[in-house]
Amino acid sequence: xxxxxxxxxxxxxxxxxxKQAAGLTAQQxxxxxxxxxxxxxxxxxxxxxxxxxxxxxxxxxxxxxxxxPVQAADDSLDDTAPPQNEIRAVGGPPESAAAxxxxxxxxxxxxxxxxxxxxxxxxxxxxxxxxxxxxPAERAGxxxxxxxxxxxxxxxxxxxxxxxxxxxxxSWNSSRLEGNRYSLLEAGLLITRGxxxxxxxxxxxxxxxxxxxxxxxxxxxxxxxxxxxxxLFGLHALLTANLLGNSGAAGxxxxxxxxxxxxxxxxxxxxxxxxxxxxxxxxxxRAIEDPFEQSxxxxxxxxxxxxxxxxxxRVARLAANIPLIRSNLSPLTFEKVSRDVYDQAMLGVxxxxxxxxxxxxxxxxxxxxxxxxxxxxxxxGEPDPFRxxxxxxxREMIREVVGAGMSRKKAxxxxxxxxxxxVDAAERTQLRDLSERELLSLHPGNCALYGIEPDExxxxxxxx
Numbered sequence: 001x002x003x004x005x006x007x008x009x010x011x012x013x014x015x016x017x018x019k020q021a022a023g024l025t026a027q028q029x030x031x032x033x034x035x036x037x038x039x040x041x042x043x044x045x046x047x048x049x050x051x052x053x054x055x056x057x058x059x060x061x062x063x064x065x066x067x068x069p070v071q072a073a074d075d076s077l078d079d080t081a082p083p084q085n086e087i088r089a090v091g092g093p094p095e096s097a098a099a100x101x102x103x104x105x106x107x108x109x110x111x112x113x114x115x116x117x118x119x120x121x122x123x124x125x126x127x128x129x130x131x132x133x134x135x136p137a138e139r140a141g142x143x144x145x146x147x148x149x150x151x152x153x154x155x156x157x158x159x160x161x162x163x164x165x166x167x168x169x170x171s172w173n174s175s176r177l178e179g180n181r182y183s184l185l186e187a188g189l190l191i192t193r194g195x196x197x198x199x200x201x202x203x204x205x206x207x208x209x210x211x212x213x214x215x216x217x218x219x220x221x222x223x224x225x226x227x228x229x230x231x232l233f234g235l236h237a238l239l240t241a242n243l244l245g246n247s248g249a250a251g252x253x254x255x256x257x258x259x260x261x262x263x264x265x266x267x268x269x270x271x272x273x274x275x276x277x278x279x280x281x282x283x284x285x286r287a288i289e290d291p292f293e294q295s296x297x298x299x300x301x302x303x304x305x306x307x308x309x310x311x312x313x314r315v316a317r318l319a320a321n322i323p324l325i326r327s328n329l330s331p332l333t334f335e336k337v338s339r340d341v342y343d344q345a346m347l348g349v350x351x352x353x354x355x356x357x358x359x360x361x362x363x364x365x366x367x368x369x370x371x372x373x374x375x376x377x378x379x380x381g382e383p384d385p386f387r388x389x390x391x392x393x394x395r396e397m398i399r400e401v402v403g404a405g406m407s408r409k410k411a412x413x414x415x416x417x418x419x420x421x422x423v424d425a426a427e428r429t430q431l432r433d434l435s436e437r438e439l440l441s442l443h444p445g446n447c448a449l450y451g452i453e454p455d456e457x458x459x460x461x462x463x464x
Contacts, residue, residue: 005048009037013045014068017055023065023119058121058353065121068114098356102348103341116265116351122304123280126297128287133296133355138363142292145370146329158325159387160449162373163219166331167191167448169372171211173334174317177342180204192445194454206242212448214238214318218325220395220451227285227298227322235318239311249309253278258306262343265350267306278307291323295332296355296362298322304349313346328388335368337361390431393422397435398450402442402460411439411464 016032017024026046030036037045046066049055056067095103105113125131132139148158158166172180172187182190182204186197191212196205214235218225225231237251244250257269268274281301288294302316321331334342345358387394397418401411415435419428444454 005045009045010049010054013042013049014054017066018068020117023056023058023067025065029066058119058125065119067119095360096356098354099360102352102354102357103344105352106344106347110262110264113264113351116263118265118267118305119353120277122353123277123284123301126284128284129289132290132293133300133359134290134293134363138359139290139292142363142366142370143329145367145374146292146324148328148330148373158219158331159384160446163449164192164446165373166219166333167212167215169333169335169369170215170318170321170331171208173337174211174314175204175207177317177334177337177339178207178314179339180207182208191448194444203243210239210241210243211314211318213241216448216451218318218321225322226326227282227294227319229279229282231322232282232302232315232319235315236308236311239314239318240308244310246309253307254309256309258309260306260350263347263350267304274305274307277305281305281307291327291329292366294323295320296359299362300349300355300358303346304353330366330370330373332362332366333369333372334365335372337365337368386427386430387434390423390427390434393418394431394435394438395450398438398442399452401439402447402450402452402456405460405463407463412436 012033012035013029016029019032020028024032026039026043029046030039030042036042046055046057050057050066053069056069058065058067134142148162168184168188168191171191172182172184175182175187182197182200186200187208189195190197190205190208217234217238225234233251240250249255253271253274255271258267260267268277281298285294285297285301288297299316299320302319303312306312308315317332317334324331341357342361345361348354348357397415400406400418401414404410404414406414415432419432419435423431442450442452442457444457447454447457
């Protein structure tokens with residue numbers, strides 16, 4: 001007959017773990033106990049407490065950490081809980097029981113939520129192409145509705161009309177999720193005509209314009225951007241332009257302590273840790289093969305580690321589009337995503353390391369975004385495969401012509417020379433004609449598609 005476990009031993013273990021918001025490894029538990037049992041016995045005690053839901057275990061092997069149970073929500077918060085029937089919250093995505101538990105926790109006043117330190121196992125327990133945050137059915141379903149046609153991984157990016165719409169939709173929705181008061185119409189006028197909305201402060205206007213610049217950076221040439229330091233630093237610099245008290249913090253990793261507003265979460269403070277986990281997040285993301293899983297991983301992990309002084313969530317939302325753009329899939333514009341539900345989902349990530357609500361937000365938002373862009377594609381027709389194939393060269397030539405202030409005669413000669421150098425003979429005439437048509441159709445409302453500023457365009461038109 002097995003020996004009865006001493007209740008005091010279990011309480012001592014629970015007490016030791018409960019004093020550390022970030023949890024303890026088995027070795028740390030052993031060191032924290034006044035009268036620790038043999039290590040094998042301690043492992044049995046820890047397993048007993050986890051099995052009876054008196055502790056939580058995160059990670060595996062010697063680096064597994066033991067944490068107190070979440071008091072604010074029910075057992076459905078456990079990632080291993082069996083799937084439940086979905087319900088739809090008012091104005092929000094379909095939610096599992098686990099997602100509802102996160103919402104209940106996030107609704108608690110700040111002072112009632114347990115302090116939460118960062119947890120290395122949140123990243124270390126993820127194994128690319130073995131661990132999945134999105135189910136096979138979700139990934140397959142999103143791929144079915146997200147296909148744009150053309151070549152996956154094309155360097156040419158989206159058609160011009162689709163890009164123009166993306167600039168407005170993603171700029172507005174991402175800014176809205178940060179509390180920006182611009183309406184969609186006002187954001188459209190600001191982006192296409194440069195008209196700031198009356199009654200909005202300069203910070204709100206700057207936020208919209210920064211999003212526009214950052215999205216242009218992403219779509220100007222998917223072959224030139226990736227899940228790497230250069231791209232992420234570029235996104236941060238563009239998104240925070242003229243918004244940081246310390247302009248030197250733009251486009252570089254955080255060197256100060258950080259706090260997440262409205263949260264008990266405390267991210268890493270050490271510069272070495274920030275740099276290490278930023279690089280590990282990017283390396284792990286690059287190893288993920290499925291573009292939707294890759295997108296969701298970036299949306300989740302980048303804000304968790306808070307690598308930048310400011311705008312971490314904004315960087316994550318735009319970075320989440322990199323895999324989609326590179327795979328020629330509909331973008332994620334966060335259409336129909338409630339700010340309140342998004343904030344609750346992020347609290348679930350920060351304080352509980354639970355992804356279920358954010359996953360529901362991601363799937364819900366992408367379905368709306370993709371259906372919206374499917375309607376746009378139907379209206380615009382199928383993308384021109386020739387333009388998709390040669391989009392990068394086309395954009396480069398147009399930028400060169402305008403940037404150098406070429407006259408019509410010089411532009412024609414420049415285009416002819418570039419086409420002969422870079423394109424097969426059978427396609428040269430078609431690309432030359434397309435380039436000349438694009439030059440003739442340039443105006444202040446579409447010049448951003450080629451990375452051209454309105455003032456630069458105006459100077460060029462004087463000699464054209």
